Amino acid sequence: MNPKSFEYHAPKSVAEASSLAEEYGMDAKFLAGGQSLIPLMKLRLLSPSHLIDLGRIPGLSYIRDEGNHLAIGAMERIAEIARSDLVRKQCPILSQCAHQIADPLVRNMGTIGGNLSHADPTNDMPAVMVAAGASIVAASGQGSRVIPAGDFFVDTFTTALKGTEILVEVKMPIGPTRRGAYLKLERQAGDFGIVGVAAVLEMSSDGRCVAAGIALTGVGPTVVKATRAGEILKGVELDKNTIDRASRAAAEEAQPSGDLRGSAEYKRAMVEVMTSRTIQAAARRQAER
Amino acid sequence: MTKVRVSMEVNQQMRDAQIEPRLLLVSFLREELGLTGTHVGCETTNCGACTVLLDGRGVKSCTVLALQAEGKKVTTIEGIGTAENLNPIQLAFWEKHGLQCGFCTPGMILASYELLEAEPDPDEKVIREALSGNLCRCTGYVNIIKSVKYAAKLRKKGMRGMRKGAA
Ligand SMILES: Cc1cc2nc3c(=O)[nH]c(=O)nc-3n(C[C@H](O)[C@H](O)[C@H](O)COP(=O)(O)OP(=O)(O)OC[C@H]3O[C@@H](n4cnc5c(N)ncnc54)[C@H](O)[C@@H]3O)c2cc1C
Ligand code: FES
Ligand code: FES
Numbered sequence: 001m002n003p004k005s006f007e008y009h010a011p012k013s014v015a016e017a018s019s020l021a022e023e024y025g026m027d028a029k030f031l032a033g034g035q036s037l038i039p040l041m042k043l044r045l046l047s048p049s050h051l052i053d054l055g056r057i058p059g060l061s062y063i064r065d066e067g068n069h070l071a072i073g074a075m076e077r078i079a080e081i082a083r084s085d086l087v088r089k090q091c092p093i094l095s096q097c098a099h100q101i102a103d104p105l106v107r108n109m110g111t112i113g114g115n116l117s118h119a120d121p122t123n124d125m126p127a128v129m130v131a132a133g134a135s136i137v138a139a140s141g142q143g144s145r146v147i148p149a150g151d152f153f154v155d156t157f158t159t160a161l162k163g164t165e166i167l168v169e170v171k172m173p174i175g176p177t178r179r180g181a182y183l184k185l186e187r188q189a190g191d192f193g194i195v196g197v198a199a200v201l202e203m204s205s206d207g208r209c210v211a212a213g214i215a216l217t218g219v220g221p222t223v224v225k226a227t228r229a230g231e232i233l234k235g236v237e238l239d240k241n242t243i244d245r246a247s248r249a250a251a252e253e254a255q256p257s258g259d260l261r262g263s264a265e266y267k268r269a270m271v272e273v274m275t276s277r278t279i280q281a282a283a284r285r286q287a288e289r
Numbered sequence: 290m291t292k293v294r295v296s297m298e299v300n301q302q303m304r305d306a307q308i309e310p311r312l313l314l315v316s317f318l319r320e321e322l323g324l325t326g327t328h329v330g331c332e333t334t335n336c337g338a339c340t341v342l343l344d345g346r347g348v349k350s351c352t353v354l355a356l357q358a359e360g361k362k363v364t365t366i367e368g369i370g371t372a373e374n375l376n377p378i379q380l381a382f383w384e385k386h387g388l389q390c391g392f393c394t395p396g397m398i399l400a401s402y403e404l405l406e407a408e409p410d411p412d413e414k415v416i417r418e419a420l421s422g423n424l425c426r427c428t429g430y431v432n433i434i435k436s437v438k439y440a441a442k443l444r445k446k447g448m449r450g451m452r453k454g455a456a
Contacts, residue, residue, distance in 0.1 A: 001332045002311055002312075006310060006311060035334070039334050103421045103422030104422055105340060105349050106349065109352070190422055
Protein backbone atom coordinates (compact mmCIF):
# COMPACT_ATOMS: atom_id res chain seq x y z
CA MET A 1 0.00 0.00 0.00
CA ASN A 2 1.74 3.10 -1.24
CA PRO A 3 0.43 6.56 -1.93
CA LYS A 4 0.22 7.70 -5.54
CA SER A 5 3.29 9.55 -6.75
CA PHE A 6 3.57 13.19 -5.80
CA GLU A 7 6.11 15.95 -5.85
CA TYR A 8 7.58 16.78 -2.45
CA HIS A 9 8.32 20.30 -1.21
CA ALA A 10 10.12 21.18 1.99
CA PRO A 11 9.72 24.93 2.52
CA LYS A 12 11.83 26.62 5.19
CA SER A 13 9.31 29.29 6.16
CA VAL A 14 5.57 29.79 6.52
CA ALA A 15 5.62 32.39 3.74
CA GLU A 16 7.33 29.96 1.39
CA ALA A 17 4.85 27.18 2.28
CA SER A 18 1.98 29.55 1.65
CA SER A 19 3.28 30.62 -1.74
CA LEU A 20 3.73 26.97 -2.77
CA ALA A 21 0.10 26.39 -1.77
CA GLU A 22 -0.90 29.35 -3.86
CA GLU A 23 1.07 28.06 -6.84
CA TYR A 24 -0.34 24.50 -6.77
CA GLY A 25 -3.84 25.26 -5.45
CA MET A 26 -6.14 22.26 -5.15
CA ASP A 27 -3.39 19.85 -6.27
CA ALA A 28 -1.41 20.50 -3.07
CA LYS A 29 -1.74 19.41 0.56
CA PHE A 30 0.21 20.44 3.63
CA LEU A 31 1.87 17.60 5.52
CA ALA A 32 2.29 17.85 9.29
CA GLY A 33 2.69 14.54 11.19
CA GLY A 34 0.94 12.65 8.42
CA GLN A 35 -1.11 10.51 10.82
CA SER A 36 -4.38 11.43 9.14
CA LEU A 37 -3.09 12.36 5.71
CA ILE A 38 -0.79 9.41 4.94
CA PRO A 39 -3.43 6.76 5.74
CA LEU A 40 -5.83 8.56 3.39
CA MET A 41 -3.16 8.74 0.69
CA LYS A 42 -2.32 5.06 1.07
CA LEU A 43 -5.96 4.18 0.60
CA ARG A 44 -5.94 6.57 -2.38
CA LEU A 45 -8.87 8.43 -0.91
CA LEU A 46 -6.68 11.49 -1.40
CA SER A 47 -3.98 11.79 -4.02
CA PRO A 48 -2.47 15.27 -3.99
CA SER A 49 0.14 15.78 -6.68
CA HIS A 50 2.13 18.13 -4.45
CA LEU A 51 2.93 17.59 -0.79
CA ILE A 52 4.14 20.62 1.15
CA ASP A 53 5.93 19.36 4.27
CA LEU A 54 5.64 21.79 7.20
CA GLY A 55 8.05 19.64 9.19
CA ARG A 56 11.18 21.52 8.20
CA ILE A 57 9.95 25.01 9.02
CA PRO A 58 11.80 26.06 12.16
CA GLY A 59 10.01 27.53 15.16
CA LEU A 60 6.59 25.87 14.95
CA SER A 61 6.99 23.49 17.92
CA TYR A 62 6.66 25.09 21.34
CA ILE A 63 4.46 25.41 24.42
CA ARG A 64 4.68 28.78 26.15
CA ASP A 65 2.96 30.21 29.19
CA GLU A 66 1.82 33.69 28.19
CA GLY A 67 -0.05 34.55 31.37
CA ASN A 68 -3.70 34.37 30.36
CA HIS A 69 -3.16 31.66 27.77
CA LEU A 70 -0.84 28.88 26.67
CA ALA A 71 0.58 29.46 23.20
CA ILE A 72 1.17 26.18 21.38
CA GLY A 73 2.94 25.93 18.05
CA ALA A 74 1.05 24.07 15.31
CA MET A 75 3.77 21.45 14.85
CA GLU A 76 3.91 20.55 18.52
CA ARG A 77 3.42 16.79 18.74
CA ILE A 78 0.39 15.52 20.62
CA ALA A 79 2.78 13.33 22.66
CA GLU A 80 4.75 16.38 23.82
CA ILE A 81 1.52 18.04 24.92
CA ALA A 82 0.56 14.85 26.80
CA ARG A 83 4.00 14.75 28.46
CA SER A 84 4.27 18.45 29.31
CA ASP A 85 4.23 19.37 33.01
CA LEU A 86 3.35 22.93 32.06
CA VAL A 87 0.21 21.78 30.24
CA ARG A 88 -0.74 19.36 33.00
CA LYS A 89 -0.51 22.12 35.62
CA GLN A 90 -1.90 25.06 33.69
CA CYS A 91 -4.38 23.41 31.39
CA PRO A 92 -5.27 19.90 32.56
CA ILE A 93 -8.12 19.54 30.06
CA LEU A 94 -5.64 19.72 27.19
CA SER A 95 -3.32 17.24 28.85
CA GLN A 96 -6.24 14.91 29.49
CA CYS A 97 -7.39 15.19 25.87
CA ALA A 98 -3.91 14.59 24.43
CA HIS A 99 -3.58 11.40 26.50
CA GLN A 100 -6.79 10.04 25.01
CA ILE A 101 -5.89 10.62 21.35
CA ALA A 102 -4.94 7.53 19.36
CA ASP A 103 -1.99 5.61 20.87
CA PRO A 104 1.50 6.68 22.00
CA LEU A 105 3.06 5.91 18.59
CA VAL A 106 0.54 7.94 16.60
CA ARG A 107 0.84 10.73 19.18
CA ASN A 108 4.61 10.82 18.67
CA MET A 109 4.02 11.94 15.06
CA GLY A 110 0.60 13.64 15.12
CA THR A 111 0.52 17.39 15.76
CA ILE A 112 -2.00 19.70 17.39
CA GLY A 113 -2.16 21.74 14.17
CA GLY A 114 -2.97 18.62 12.14
CA ASN A 115 -5.56 17.39 14.61
CA LEU A 116 -7.40 20.73 14.30
CA SER A 117 -6.89 21.39 10.57
CA HIS A 118 -8.04 17.90 9.63
CA ALA A 119 -11.43 18.72 11.21
CA ASP A 120 -12.60 15.14 11.35
CA PRO A 121 -15.71 15.18 13.59
CA THR A 122 -14.08 12.41 15.64
CA ASN A 123 -10.82 14.30 16.20
CA ASP A 124 -10.66 15.11 19.89
CA MET A 125 -8.86 18.46 20.06
CA PRO A 126 -11.57 20.54 18.34
CA ALA A 127 -14.11 20.07 21.17
CA VAL A 128 -11.54 21.16 23.76
CA MET A 129 -10.75 24.30 21.75
CA VAL A 130 -14.41 25.18 21.24
CA ALA A 131 -15.38 24.57 24.89
CA ALA A 132 -12.43 26.65 26.12
CA GLY A 133 -13.00 29.49 23.64
CA ALA A 134 -9.47 29.09 22.28
CA SER A 135 -8.10 31.14 19.39
CA ILE A 136 -6.40 29.80 16.32
CA VAL A 137 -3.73 31.79 14.52
CA ALA A 138 -3.57 31.37 10.75
CA ALA A 139 -0.72 32.78 8.68
CA SER A 140 0.09 33.15 5.01
CA GLY A 141 2.64 35.15 3.07
CA GLN A 142 0.39 38.18 3.59
CA GLY A 143 0.43 38.16 7.40
CA SER A 144 -1.70 36.48 10.02
CA ARG A 145 -5.16 36.56 11.57
CA VAL A 146 -6.80 35.14 14.66
CA ILE A 147 -9.83 32.89 14.28
CA PRO A 148 -12.00 32.04 17.32
CA ALA A 149 -12.23 28.24 17.64
CA GLY A 150 -16.02 28.59 17.54
CA ASP A 151 -15.76 29.85 13.94
CA PHE A 152 -12.91 27.60 12.83
CA PHE A 153 -14.71 24.28 12.28
CA VAL A 154 -17.04 24.71 9.33
CA ASP A 155 -17.98 21.19 8.26
CA THR A 156 -16.55 17.67 7.99
CA PHE A 157 -12.89 18.04 6.94
CA THR A 158 -13.54 21.76 6.37
CA THR A 159 -12.16 24.66 8.38
CA ALA A 160 -12.14 28.42 8.01
CA LEU A 161 -8.54 28.27 6.72
CA LYS A 162 -8.03 29.55 3.19
CA GLY A 163 -6.02 27.32 0.89
CA THR A 164 -2.93 29.46 1.32
CA GLU A 165 -3.23 29.75 5.09
CA ILE A 166 -1.32 27.66 7.59
CA LEU A 167 -2.42 27.11 11.15
CA VAL A 168 0.61 28.33 13.08
CA GLU A 169 -0.48 28.64 16.70
CA VAL A 170 -3.21 27.81 19.17
CA LYS A 171 -3.95 30.13 22.09
CA MET A 172 -5.54 28.16 24.91
CA PRO A 173 -7.02 30.37 27.66
CA ILE A 174 -5.92 29.52 31.20
CA GLY A 175 -6.59 31.07 34.57
CA PRO A 176 -7.18 30.38 38.24
CA THR A 177 -10.98 30.38 37.93
CA ARG A 178 -11.17 27.85 35.09
CA ARG A 179 -11.89 24.15 35.47
CA GLY A 180 -11.90 21.88 32.46
CA ALA A 181 -12.27 18.21 31.61
CA TYR A 182 -12.42 16.07 28.51
CA LEU A 183 -13.89 12.57 28.66
CA LYS A 184 -14.26 10.14 25.84
CA LEU A 185 -16.11 6.88 25.45
CA GLU A 186 -14.20 4.46 23.24
CA ARG A 187 -14.67 0.90 22.10
CA GLN A 188 -11.02 -0.03 22.46
CA ALA A 189 -7.72 1.55 23.43
CA GLY A 190 -6.33 3.89 20.80
CA ASP A 191 -9.51 4.14 18.79
CA PHE A 192 -11.48 7.21 17.85
CA GLY A 193 -14.23 7.83 20.38
CA ILE A 194 -17.90 6.95 20.13
CA VAL A 195 -18.66 10.21 21.90
CA GLY A 196 -16.41 12.79 23.55
CA VAL A 197 -17.35 15.72 25.75
CA ALA A 198 -15.32 18.79 26.67
CA ALA A 199 -16.47 21.00 29.53
CA VAL A 200 -14.83 24.21 30.68
CA LEU A 201 -16.31 25.99 33.69
CA GLU A 202 -15.52 29.47 34.93
CA MET A 203 -16.06 29.42 38.70
CA SER A 204 -16.60 32.30 41.13
CA SER A 205 -14.97 32.31 44.56
CA ASP A 206 -18.28 31.31 46.19
CA GLY A 207 -18.48 28.16 44.09
CA ARG A 208 -20.95 29.28 41.47
CA CYS A 209 -20.41 28.68 37.80
CA VAL A 210 -20.30 32.04 36.02
CA ALA A 211 -19.75 30.71 32.50
CA ALA A 212 -19.51 27.32 30.87
CA GLY A 213 -18.47 25.95 27.51
CA ILE A 214 -19.59 22.47 26.46
CA ALA A 215 -18.59 20.89 23.14
CA LEU A 216 -19.13 17.42 21.72
CA THR A 217 -16.95 15.08 19.63
CA GLY A 218 -18.28 12.52 17.18
CA VAL A 219 -21.93 13.53 17.11
CA GLY A 220 -22.28 15.85 14.13
CA PRO A 221 -20.73 16.79 10.81
CA THR A 222 -18.10 18.66 12.83
CA VAL A 223 -17.58 19.48 16.50
CA VAL A 224 -20.90 20.49 18.11
CA LYS A 225 -21.04 23.39 20.54
CA ALA A 226 -23.75 22.61 23.11
CA THR A 227 -24.76 26.22 23.68
CA ARG A 228 -27.93 25.59 25.66
CA ALA A 229 -26.16 23.15 27.95
CA GLY A 230 -23.61 25.86 28.70
CA GLU A 231 -26.31 28.41 29.42
CA ILE A 232 -28.10 26.14 31.88
CA LEU A 233 -24.92 25.96 33.98
CA LYS A 234 -24.34 29.70 33.95
CA GLY A 235 -24.82 31.67 37.15
CA VAL A 236 -25.93 28.76 39.30
CA GLU A 237 -24.58 26.23 41.73
CA LEU A 238 -23.71 22.95 40.08
CA ASP A 239 -26.15 20.66 41.87
CA LYS A 240 -27.35 17.34 40.51
CA ASN A 241 -30.54 18.76 39.04
CA THR A 242 -28.67 21.47 37.10
CA ILE A 243 -26.11 19.02 35.76
CA ASP A 244 -28.88 16.61 34.71
CA ARG A 245 -30.71 19.37 32.85
CA ALA A 246 -27.55 20.53 31.10
CA SER A 247 -26.69 16.96 30.11
CA ARG A 248 -30.15 16.43 28.65
CA ALA A 249 -29.82 19.67 26.71
CA ALA A 250 -26.45 18.56 25.32
CA ALA A 251 -28.00 15.27 24.19
CA GLU A 252 -30.73 17.23 22.39
CA GLU A 253 -28.19 19.52 20.74
CA ALA A 254 -26.12 16.56 19.46
CA GLN A 255 -26.64 15.60 15.82
CA PRO A 256 -25.43 12.00 15.82
CA SER A 257 -25.72 9.58 12.96
CA GLY A 258 -25.45 5.84 13.20
CA ASP A 259 -22.26 4.08 12.11
CA LEU A 260 -19.92 1.26 13.12
CA ARG A 261 -19.51 2.81 16.56
CA GLY A 262 -23.20 2.79 17.40
CA SER A 263 -26.68 3.92 16.43
CA ALA A 264 -27.73 7.55 16.56
CA GLU A 265 -29.98 6.79 19.53
CA TYR A 266 -27.20 5.13 21.45
CA LYS A 267 -24.80 8.00 20.81
CA ARG A 268 -27.39 10.55 21.93
CA ALA A 269 -27.94 8.60 25.15
CA MET A 270 -24.17 8.47 25.67
CA VAL A 271 -23.84 12.23 25.18
CA GLU A 272 -26.16 12.69 28.15
CA VAL A 273 -24.17 10.29 30.34
CA MET A 274 -20.78 11.61 29.29
CA THR A 275 -21.78 15.27 29.62
CA SER A 276 -22.85 14.68 33.18
CA ARG A 277 -19.59 12.89 34.00
CA THR A 278 -17.49 15.55 32.31
CA ILE A 279 -19.15 18.48 34.09
CA GLN A 280 -18.67 16.69 37.41
CA ALA A 281 -15.04 15.92 36.59
CA ALA A 282 -14.41 19.57 35.68
CA ALA A 283 -16.14 20.85 38.81
CA ARG A 284 -14.04 18.53 40.99
CA ARG A 285 -10.78 19.91 39.65
CA GLN A 286 -8.71 22.23 41.75
CA ALA A 287 -7.99 25.63 40.28
CA GLU A 288 -6.01 25.19 37.09
CA ARG A 289 -2.99 26.93 38.53
CA MET B 290 8.20 11.10 -10.87
CA THR B 291 11.60 12.59 -10.17
CA LYS B 292 13.59 10.96 -7.45
CA VAL B 293 14.93 12.93 -4.53
CA ARG B 294 17.80 12.40 -2.17
CA VAL B 295 17.17 11.35 1.41
CA SER B 296 19.73 10.85 4.14
CA MET B 297 19.36 9.74 7.72
CA GLU B 298 21.24 7.92 10.40
CA VAL B 299 20.01 4.34 10.69
CA ASN B 300 21.33 2.32 13.63
CA GLN B 301 24.20 4.79 14.00
CA GLN B 302 25.24 4.57 10.37
CA MET B 303 24.67 7.36 7.84
CA ARG B 304 22.54 6.10 4.96
CA ASP B 305 21.39 7.92 1.88
CA ALA B 306 19.57 7.05 -1.28
CA GLN B 307 17.69 8.41 -4.25
CA ILE B 308 14.05 7.63 -3.63
CA GLU B 309 10.58 8.38 -4.87
CA PRO B 310 9.00 10.91 -2.48
CA ARG B 311 6.13 8.51 -1.80
CA LEU B 312 8.45 5.85 -0.36
CA LEU B 313 7.37 4.94 3.16
CA LEU B 314 9.97 4.73 5.90
CA VAL B 315 9.19 1.03 6.41
CA SER B 316 9.87 0.33 2.71
CA PHE B 317 13.06 2.35 2.84
CA LEU B 318 14.29 0.27 5.77
CA ARG B 319 13.20 -3.12 4.45
CA GLU B 320 13.68 -2.74 0.71
CA GLU B 321 16.42 -0.15 0.28
CA LEU B 322 18.49 -1.14 3.30
CA GLY B 323 17.47 -4.79 3.69
CA LEU B 324 16.58 -4.31 7.37
CA THR B 325 13.69 -6.76 7.44
CA GLY B 326 13.48 -6.95 11.23
CA THR B 327 10.91 -4.16 10.99
CA HIS B 328 7.68 -5.98 10.16
CA VAL B 329 4.69 -4.99 8.10
CA GLY B 330 1.43 -6.16 9.63
CA CYS B 331 -1.71 -4.19 8.93
CA GLU B 332 -0.31 -1.38 6.76
CA THR B 333 -3.12 0.76 8.17
CA THR B 334 -1.51 2.35 11.25
CA ASN B 335 -3.21 -0.01 13.66
CA CYS B 336 -0.90 -2.85 14.67
CA GLY B 337 2.51 -1.33 15.46
CA ALA B 338 4.49 -4.25 13.97
CA CYS B 339 6.38 -1.60 11.96
CA THR B 340 7.41 0.42 15.04
CA VAL B 341 10.86 2.02 14.87
CA LEU B 342 12.40 4.84 16.88
CA LEU B 343 12.67 8.22 15.21
CA ASP B 344 14.95 10.45 17.26
CA GLY B 345 14.20 8.14 20.18
CA ARG B 346 10.41 8.18 19.84
CA GLY B 347 8.42 5.18 18.66
CA VAL B 348 6.55 5.70 15.39
CA LYS B 349 4.62 3.48 12.99
CA SER B 350 7.01 3.43 10.04
CA CYS B 351 4.26 2.33 7.63
CA THR B 352 2.73 5.77 8.19
CA VAL B 353 5.82 7.95 7.93
CA LEU B 354 7.43 9.01 4.67
CA ALA B 355 11.12 8.22 4.39
CA LEU B 356 11.51 11.94 3.67
CA GLN B 357 10.04 12.79 7.08
CA ALA B 358 13.08 11.07 8.60
CA GLU B 359 15.49 13.28 6.67
CA GLY B 360 18.40 14.25 8.92
CA LYS B 361 17.03 12.23 11.84
CA LYS B 362 18.15 9.17 13.76
CA VAL B 363 16.29 5.94 13.11
CA THR B 364 16.66 2.88 15.35
CA THR B 365 15.33 -0.50 14.26
CA ILE B 366 15.37 -3.85 16.06
CA GLU B 367 18.68 -4.58 14.34
CA GLY B 368 20.12 -1.52 16.07
CA ILE B 369 19.52 -2.46 19.69
CA GLY B 370 21.06 -5.92 19.93
CA THR B 371 22.51 -8.86 18.03
CA ALA B 372 22.30 -12.62 18.48
CA GLU B 373 25.66 -12.53 20.26
CA ASN B 374 24.78 -9.51 22.34
CA LEU B 375 21.07 -9.36 23.03
CA ASN B 376 19.53 -6.22 24.41
CA PRO B 377 18.13 -6.81 27.93
CA ILE B 378 14.64 -6.31 26.53
CA GLN B 379 15.22 -9.03 23.96
CA LEU B 380 16.62 -11.29 26.65
CA ALA B 381 13.62 -10.61 28.87
CA PHE B 382 11.08 -11.37 26.10
CA TRP B 383 12.91 -14.61 25.46
CA GLU B 384 13.11 -15.68 29.09
CA LYS B 385 9.56 -14.68 30.03
CA HIS B 386 7.97 -16.07 26.86
CA GLY B 387 6.87 -12.63 25.70
CA LEU B 388 6.34 -13.97 22.20
CA GLN B 389 4.84 -16.86 20.32
CA CYS B 390 4.94 -16.29 16.54
CA GLY B 391 7.20 -13.28 17.02
CA PHE B 392 5.58 -11.10 14.39
CA CYS B 393 4.70 -8.25 16.74
CA THR B 394 7.90 -8.60 18.74
CA PRO B 395 10.24 -6.08 17.08
CA GLY B 396 7.56 -3.42 17.50
CA MET B 397 6.82 -4.46 21.08
CA ILE B 398 10.50 -4.33 21.94
CA LEU B 399 11.07 -0.90 20.42
CA ALA B 400 7.97 0.54 22.09
CA SER B 401 9.24 -0.96 25.37
CA TYR B 402 12.66 0.55 24.69
CA GLU B 403 11.21 4.04 24.41
CA LEU B 404 9.23 3.46 27.62
CA LEU B 405 12.17 2.15 29.65
CA GLU B 406 14.41 5.00 28.54
CA ALA B 407 11.83 7.46 29.89
CA GLU B 408 10.67 5.38 32.87
CA PRO B 409 13.15 2.79 34.06
CA ASP B 410 10.73 1.25 36.55
CA PRO B 411 7.19 1.32 35.12
CA ASP B 412 4.19 -0.34 36.75
CA GLU B 413 1.72 -2.50 34.85
CA LYS B 414 -0.66 0.35 34.07
CA VAL B 415 2.12 2.42 32.55
CA ILE B 416 3.39 -0.56 30.53
CA ARG B 417 -0.07 -1.31 29.16
CA GLU B 418 -0.57 2.31 28.17
CA ALA B 419 2.85 2.51 26.49
CA LEU B 420 2.16 -0.64 24.45
CA SER B 421 -1.41 0.28 23.54
CA GLY B 422 -0.41 1.01 19.94
CA ASN B 423 1.07 -2.46 19.49
CA LEU B 424 -1.18 -5.42 18.85
CA CYS B 425 -0.31 -9.05 19.55
CA ARG B 426 -2.53 -11.80 18.22
CA CYS B 427 -0.81 -14.64 20.09
CA THR B 428 0.21 -14.02 23.66
CA GLY B 429 -2.75 -12.29 25.25
CA TYR B 430 -0.24 -9.67 26.48
CA VAL B 431 0.25 -11.17 29.95
CA ASN B 432 3.73 -12.47 29.21
CA ILE B 433 4.62 -9.31 27.33
CA ILE B 434 3.90 -7.26 30.46
CA LYS B 435 5.97 -9.70 32.51
CA SER B 436 8.79 -9.40 29.98
CA VAL B 437 8.86 -5.61 30.18
CA LYS B 438 8.93 -5.71 33.97
CA TYR B 439 11.76 -8.24 33.85
CA ALA B 440 13.57 -6.14 31.24
CA ALA B 441 13.48 -3.20 33.64
CA LYS B 442 15.30 -5.36 36.23
CA LEU B 443 17.88 -6.63 33.75
CA ARG B 444 18.57 -3.11 32.52
CA LYS B 445 19.26 -1.96 36.06
CA LYS B 446 21.81 -4.72 36.44
CA GLY B 447 23.25 -3.83 33.03
CA MET B 448 22.64 -7.37 31.83
CA ARG B 449 22.77 -8.35 28.20
CA GLY B 450 22.70 -11.87 26.84
CA MET B 451 23.63 -14.33 24.16
CA ARG B 452 21.27 -16.46 22.13
CA LYS B 453 21.81 -20.18 22.68
CA GLY B 454 23.99 -21.52 19.91
CA ALA B 455 25.02 -18.08 18.67
CA ALA B 456 28.59 -16.99 18.07
C1 LIG C 1 -4.72 4.58 14.43
C2 LIG C 1 -5.08 6.03 14.58
C3 LIG C 1 -5.92 6.40 15.63
C4 LIG C 1 -6.26 7.72 15.79
N1 LIG C 1 -7.07 8.05 16.84
C5 LIG C 1 -7.39 9.34 17.03
C6 LIG C 1 -8.19 9.73 18.14
O1 LIG C 1 -8.59 8.92 18.97
N2 LIG C 1 -8.49 11.04 18.28
C7 LIG C 1 -8.05 11.99 17.40
O2 LIG C 1 -8.33 13.15 17.58
N3 LIG C 1 -7.29 11.66 16.36
C8 LIG C 1 -6.95 10.36 16.16
N4 LIG C 1 -6.16 10.04 15.08
C9 LIG C 1 -5.73 11.10 14.16
C10 LIG C 1 -4.42 11.68 14.64
O3 LIG C 1 -4.60 12.34 15.85
C11 LIG C 1 -3.78 12.63 13.61
O4 LIG C 1 -2.44 12.71 13.90
C12 LIG C 1 -4.22 14.06 13.61
O5 LIG C 1 -5.58 14.07 13.41
C13 LIG C 1 -3.55 14.81 12.47
O6 LIG C 1 -2.32 15.36 12.84
P1 LIG C 1 -1.08 15.27 11.86
O7 LIG C 1 -0.08 16.20 12.37
O8 LIG C 1 -0.68 13.86 11.72
O9 LIG C 1 -1.69 15.85 10.51
P2 LIG C 1 -1.56 15.41 8.98
O10 LIG C 1 -2.07 14.02 8.84
O11 LIG C 1 -0.21 15.69 8.49
O12 LIG C 1 -2.57 16.44 8.33
C14 LIG C 1 -3.97 16.34 8.48
C15 LIG C 1 -4.66 17.41 7.63
O13 LIG C 1 -4.47 18.70 8.17
C16 LIG C 1 -3.77 19.55 7.27
N5 LIG C 1 -2.79 20.29 8.08
C17 LIG C 1 -1.93 19.74 8.98
N6 LIG C 1 -1.27 20.69 9.65
C18 LIG C 1 -1.70 21.88 9.14
C19 LIG C 1 -1.38 23.23 9.45
N7 LIG C 1 -0.49 23.56 10.41
N8 LIG C 1 -2.01 24.21 8.74
C20 LIG C 1 -2.92 23.88 7.79
N9 LIG C 1 -3.27 22.62 7.47
C21 LIG C 1 -2.67 21.63 8.15
C22 LIG C 1 -3.14 18.63 6.23
O14 LIG C 1 -3.02 19.27 4.98
C23 LIG C 1 -4.14 17.49 6.21
O15 LIG C 1 -5.21 17.80 5.36
C24 LIG C 1 -5.80 8.71 14.89
C25 LIG C 1 -4.97 8.34 13.83
C26 LIG C 1 -4.60 7.01 13.68
C27 LIG C 1 -3.73 6.65 12.54
S1 FES D 1 2.11 -2.23 9.70
FE1 FES D 1 2.37 -0.23 10.45
S2 FES D 1 0.92 -0.15 12.02
FE2 FES D 1 0.55 -2.13 11.20
S1 FES E 1 3.70 -13.11 19.19
FE1 FES E 1 2.43 -13.48 17.49
S2 FES E 1 1.55 -11.53 17.20
FE2 FES E 1 2.57 -11.26 19.01
